[in-house]
Amino acid sequence: MKFSYRVFEVGQDRMVAVCDREILGKEFSGDGLSIEVSKEFYSGSEGGENDVLPLVKKSTVANVIGEDIVSLLVKKGLVDQKYILKIGGVPHAQIISVE
DSSP states (O other), X not given: OOEEEEEEEETTEEEEEEEEGGGTTOEEEETTEEEEOOHHHHOSEEEOHHHHHHHHHTXXXXXXXXXXXXXXXXXXXXXXXXXXXXXXTEEEEEEEOOO
């Protein structure tokens, strides 16, 4: 599994945007919702599970889209299945860490 990701830092907050590499640059829509997996937002670095998991765990906000990344985060217990939104059949989730 290969992912495209970008990290945004503002003060003490860190947001990571991660997508499955093969959907980068595509648009999805359905049920009145749409999302663009834009290169400006989701690209910057590429890597695998060992690259993105530590970033997601240390982030204040994680914005993830794609079958592989969302399934990985469910498997690791970071996303609950009931909070996954499907847009055009593609799973999308957001994780917000409040401490």
